[in-house]
Amino acid sequence: MMTDQQAIDLARNGHKDAFRELYERHHAGVYGLACRYAHSPQDAEDILQETFIKAFRKIDRFGDSGNPNFGAWIHKICLHRCIEYLRKRKRRHSDRTASLSDCPGDLSANDPSPEKSADVRILVAQVNRAFAVLSPRQKIAFDLKYFQNREIPEIATALGCSEYAVKTHLRRAAEKLRSRIAPIQEEI
C-alpha cells in the first residue's frame, strides 16, 4: 500500500492511478467539509470537484509551503473554495435572509409531532438568520473553532492567515452572534 507521498510522486509524473488513489483516500473528508458550508448536496459536490481539480493542477506545488500533509493541504484548498462559494452566494442572495427553506427537510425523525417539528424548524431558521450576518471567513473560522473544536494555529494554517487574524474573526463573529441572540431566545 503506497503512502500519500508516494502517490504524489507518481501523480507528479502523470500517473492517473495515483490521482485516483489520492481521491479515494481524501474525498470523504473533503466532501464532509464542503457539506458544512454548502447549502445543497449539489453545491457540496461542485466544491469537492473544484477542490480536487485545483489540487491536481497544482500538484507540483504541493509541499512548497513546508507542509507535507496532503490531507491538510487539500482541506485548505477546500476551505478556500468554500469561502469563495459563500462570497458568491452572499452577493447573489444579499437581499434574502435565511428562511425556513434553509432548514434541513426531515425533522420528523427527531420530533414525531408536526407542531413540534414546525417549532424546531422556526428555531433553526432563527439560528441560520443569526449566522447569515457573518462574513464567509468569520463563519468558517467560527465553525472550525466552536463546532469542530480546532485550535487557533490550526485554523490560521487552514485559512492561510495569522493567528491574530483568526482571533479577530472569532471575536467579531461572537459579537455579531450575541447581538442577534434575542430572536432565538424568544423562539425557544
Add this chain to the structure above:
Amino acid sequence: MTCEEVKKELALRLVGLGDAGKDPEIEAHAKSCSACAARWEKAGAAARAIEAGCAVRDRDVEASWQAIAARSFGNERREARPFPARRWALASGIVMIFVLGAIAGRIFLFGPKAEPAPAELSASINPESSWRAYANRLELLLVDIGNRAEVERPADYVRQEKALVEHILSETRSLRSAFAGRGDDIRLSLLNEAESLLAKIANLRPGDVKSERSVAKIVRESPLKAQLRAIGSPELIF
C-alpha cells in the same frame, strides 16, 4: 438559575457560544420547571437538525471521479473562458473613445488650419498694407516663371513652387474681393490679369514641357510686372 437565564444559555448554545459546564444547573432547573424542560428538549432537537443539515449525504463517488478526471486529464485542453459580452462591449467602447479622441485631437489641435474663404480674408485684411507684399511676391514669381530654364527641376522645388502659386492665387482672389468694394478699377484689372496668369500656371501638368514653355512666354510678354512696379512701387529684393 432562572427561566430567562436558561433561555439565554440555550440560545447561546445553538450559536456555539454556550457553556457546557452549566448543564447540571439547567438540569436541576428543568426538573422543577416543565416549560424549561420543554425548551431544553426543543433546543436539543434544533441542534440535531442543524447538525443534520451539515451531514454528509450519499453521493455517486464514481461519477464524481469521472467528472474530475475528465476536467483534469481530458485530451482537449480546457476551453478558454469566453470573454463576456459585457466586457467586450466595455472594451470596444473604451477603444472607440480613444480612437475618436485621437482623430478629434489631430483635426482640431494639430491639423492644418483651414484656409479662410476669400470673402472672410478680404474682410480681415487691410488691402493697402497687403498690396505691397503681394505685389512683391507676385513679381518674384512671374520673373521666376518667365525665366524658367528648360532644365529638369527637383521634385521638391516643383512641389514648393506649385504651393506658392496656389497661395498667391488665393491671395489674388482675396485682394480682388477687398478692392472690389473700393472701386479701384486699375488694381482690379491688374488682379484679374494676375488671376488669369496664375490659373494657367497652376493648371500646368508636371512634365508638360511644351505647355511650360508656352506659359513662360506669356508671362515674359505680359505687361503685368511693369504695371505692378508702376502702381505699387514694390521693393524688389533680387
